[in-house]
Amino acid sequence: MTRVKFHQNLDELKEKLLVMAGMAEQAIQRAIEAYRTRDLKICELVFRSEPAINRLEREIDQMALDLLAMEQPMAIDLRFILSVIRINADLERVGDQAVNIAVRVREMGAFANIDLPVDIPKLASLSSAMVRKSLQAFIEGDAELAESVLRMDDEVDEMNDAAFYALSTLIKERPELTPQSLNALIISRNLERVGDHATNIAEDVIFWVRGADVRHKAPVV
Amino acid sequence: MGVGILVENLNAWYGSNHTLQDIGLHIPANHATALIGPSGCGKSTFVRCLNRMHETNPIARATGTVKMGDVDIYNDASPVEIRRRVGMVFQRPNPFPTMSIYDNVISGLKLNGFRNRRVLDETVERSLKQAALWEEVKDDLKKKSGASLSGGQQQRMCIARALAVDPEVLLMDEPASALDPVSTSKIEDLIFQLKTQYTIVIVTHNMQQAARVAENTGFFLNGKLVEFDSTHKIFTNPRDKRTEDYITGRFG
Numbered sequence A: 001m002t003r004v005k006f007h008q009n010l011d012e013l014k015e016k017l018l019v020m021a022g023m024a025e026q027a028i029q030r031a032i033e034a035y036r037t038r039d040l041k042i043c044e045l046v047f048r049s050e051p052a053i054n055r056l057e058r059e060i061d062q063m064a065l066d067l068l069a070m071e072q073p074m075a076i077d078l079r080f081i082l083s084v085i086r087i088n089a090d091l092e093r094v095g096d097q098a099v100n101i102a103v104r105v106r107e108m109g110a111f112a113n114i115d116l117p118v119d120i121p122k123l124a125s126l127s128s129a130m131v132r133k134s135l136q137a138f139i140e141g142d143a144e145l146a147e148s149v150l151r152m153d154d155e156v157d158e159m160n161d162a163a164f165y166a167l168s169t170l171i172k173e174r175p176e177l178t179p180q181s182l183n184a185l186i187i188s189r190n191l192e193r194v195g196d197h198a199t200n201i202a203e204d205v206i207f208w209v210r211g212a213d214v215r216h217k218a219p220v221v
Numbered sequence B: 001m002g003v004g005i006l007v008e009n010l011n012a013w014y015g016s017n018h019t020l021q022d023i024g025l026h027i028p029a030n031h032a033t034a035l036i037g038p039s040g041c042g043k044s045t046f047v048r049c050l051n052r053m054h055e056t057n058p059i060a061r062a063t064g065t066v067k068m069g070d071v072d073i074y075n076d077a078s079p080v081e082i083r084r085r086v087g088m089v090f091q092r093p094n095p096f097p098t099m100s101i102y103d104n105v106i107s108g109l110k111l112n113g114f115r116n117r118r119v120l121d122e123t124v125e126r127s128l129k130q131a132a133l134w135e136e137v138k139d140d141l142k143k144k145s146g147a148s149l150s151g152g153q154q155q156r157m158c159i160a161r162a163l164a165v166d167p168e169v170l171l172m173d174e175p176a177s178a179l180d181p182v183s184t185s186k187i188e189d190l191i192f193q194l195k196t197q198y199t200i201v202i203v204t205h206n207m208q209q210a211a212r213v214a215e216n217t218g219f220f221l222n223g224k225l226v227e228f229d230s231t232h233k234i235f236t237n238p239r240d241k242r243t244e245d246y247i248t249g250r251f252g
Helices: A004-037 A038-071 A076-107 A119-140 A143-173 A174-211 B041-049 B077-083 B100-111 B117-130 B149-162 B181-192 B207-213 B231-236 B241-247
Strands: B005-014 B017-027 B032-038 B060-068 B086-088 B169-173 B198-205 B216-221 B224-230
Touching: A004 A038, A004 A076, A004 A119, A038 A076, A076 A174, A076 B231, A076 B241, A119 A143, A119 A174, A119 B169, B005 B041, B017 B041, B017 B224, B032 B041, B032 B207, B041 B060, B041 B086, B041 B169, B041 B198, B041 B216, B077 B086, B086 B149, B100 B117, B100 B149, B117 B149, B149 B169, B149 B181, B181 B198, B181 B207, B198 B207, B207 B231, B216 B231, B216 B241, B224 B231, B224 B241, B231 B241
Parallel strands: B032 B198, B032 B216, B086 B169, B169 B198
Antiparallel strands: B005 B017, B005 B060, B216 B224
């Protein structure tokens, strides 16, 4: 083995991204828990975690940039660093979605907690599972596991579409429930975006491991 | 114009040492092809087989087929003829130290019997222009010796010398490894221009250089051609694990 220091740096980069992943995953879990319990203290925890996620995003980008500039990586190492840069951005956006959900939960606190025709916990559980699986695929360098994440995205999209239809119908029929419905609609949309970020992460894992660009359902080249 | 090179079942030995084993590849005309691999892997031997320099060593021999265009270089032509068609540039510039710049450039032509002064003048100007050295030396062609130039200039003069005999193929064995970054850039720019007229084969230890200048890259290891593909493929997603290990520094 040569270039020992470089490969140690790649390991460090991976560890740092996993810390970032842990923080983003925790933020989304907390946001979902806040929705379920309508607990504003949990919302507060989500808000507080955002600056740390943002800080780590910049640190990881800087580290990746340094490695690109100083080490001129090739082949699988080059693909790994590019994937880390993209995954890093997606994780930061997952953190943002958690904050968006927490903002909506805080808004909903001003209104009566009513039953809405949308299964947010189920959607949340599915999109979180996508994030967890895509990160597991990253940890293990498992392109097949990453592929299974891509197949989950359709279900999340369908649930979001169904939520949109059900809630917009409710707004028409019972306008007095518009605030709660709109907030739930936005949360559903946020969770669907979380699924999209997980899809991006899975695609990046496939790119890293196989060198194949499968974004936008493109044929493998 | 350059010609394509077709290599089939090429084997080479130094004494009992089997340094090239069953090499087969197609080097396309008017492209730059890079050869990479660790020291002693056979890439320089391979290049020396392309202009029949390998056989100048008394203990060396080679078998197989090397075709330049339609010419089988081991059966259809003499070594002298082949070396006129195939120019070579080495790692360290090797000017004839007592000769002027002018005489250095035309030394190959003179060996081939050219004496017409007008033709020689034109050739010197054309070759030095092709080697991007003309503007720097045009006023000192006969006043200065080739050895008085800087290392980068000497190397470009050696390229001009190789081009003066109007070859079809230009072999470059680590042409920039002894040069500073600015001179290296000039050589790389030159390769870009020259490949429109010549077929270029470049041996390099500098993988970024291979990635920058060559359309195709071959990876040699222990006398074998492990992988030959587009440079893009080799440096982003090579097929063979050994290629990947080498270019990512996990080798050895």
